[in-house]
Amino acid sequence: MYFTMKQFTFITLMLAFVISGFTGTAQENKRDEILSSHFEAMGQEKLENIQTIKMHGKTQTQGREFEFTMYMKEPNKIRNEVPMQGQKMIQVFDGENGWMLAPWISPEPQDLSGMQLEQFKKSANIQGHLYEWKENGHELQYLGKDEMEGTPVHVLRLTKKDGDVIDYYLDESTYIPLKQTTKTTINNQEMETETFFSNYEMIDGIAMPMSMKNTAAQFSSQIIFDSIEFNADVPDKLFEKPTSSASDEE
Numbered sequence: 001m002y003f004t005m006k007q008f009t010f011i012t013l014m015l016a017f018v019i020s021g022f023t024g025t026a027q028e029n030k031r032d033e034i035l036s037s038h039f040e041a042m043g044q045e046k047l048e049n050i051q052t053i054k055m056h057g058k059t060q061t062q063g064r065e066f067e068f069t070m071y072m073k074e075p076n077k078i079r080n081e082v083p084m085q086g087q088k089m090i091q092v093f094d095g096e097n098g099w100m101l102a103p104w105i106s107p108e109p110q111d112l113s114g115m116q117l118e119q120f121k122k123s124a125n126i127q128g129h130l131y132e133w134k135e136n137g138h139e140l141q142y143l144g145k146d147e148m149e150g151t152p153v154h155v156l157r158l159t160k161k162d163g164d165v166i167d168y169y170l171d172e173s174t175y176i177p178l179k180q181t182t183k184t185t186i187n188n189q190e191m192e193t194e195t196f197f198s199n200y201e202m203i204d205g206i207a208m209p210m211s212m213k214n215t216a217a218q219f220s221s222q223i224i225f226d227s228i229e230f231n232a233d234v235p236d237k238l239f240e241k242p243t244s245s246a247s248d249e250e
Contacts, residue, residue, distance in 0.1 A: 031141065038168075042175075042207045043205045043207055047126070047127060047128075051074050052074070053073075054069070054234060055225055055229075056069045056227045057223060057227075058224055060221065060224075061221035062219075071232075072234075076093070076121075077092075077239045078092070079091070079239055080092075080120075087104060089102050091112070091120060092238075092239050093121050093123075095239075098111070098117045098121065099112055100112055109241050114187055138159060141156070142156060143155040148169055148179060151172070152171075152173075153170055153178060154172055155169055156168045156170065165184075167180065167181045167182075176197075176200055176207055177197050178197060178198075179194065179197070180194070180195045181194050194216070197212055198210075199211040203228050203230065206230065208225070210225045
């Protein structure tokens, strides 16, 4: 039996379509398998029941060191406090709006906007962006294996519905993140950051990196946590915008 060129082309295209379907299914299965192992390693099931987090530590940047206390509360609330020379800088995202208080600039809280607001807003996520990625309208791909400083890693790429692209480098044997790269566009300006995670500790059954190094362009910083507390008492008042710096004193 002989095929015409038109029939041969059609059969070739159909075979290619079927093979690509098998490949796509295999990649999706591998993705789901790795994601499941990652959630198990991180204690995601326990994290789902967490409503608040209180973290204390220090950040080192450009030769300077600052202490900080960070509060997070569902849904999507975050507050960061940095003591400076007897005063306190406060940054807050209350789930809808952001504000900042820097007494040496103004005694009144200032609204956050633009790049500053967007970057802070993206941090207000207790569960992490991989959690319920499909329900949130994101896309997730398994990019295959890679190597990071001699350690084999699995690479997952999350493309968020807002356009951000996050690559997760998961240790092949433990499935915990060793690195994360993020590409985001704010005000038509594209930014790329790298975050390295280390010194993991199990806290109440949840794996938490106690050290994080961030790099972006010529800027880098090191964050070291000395305490992390889950389901701490974090009142809603902490996220409410005060009328003045005096009213915010605790």
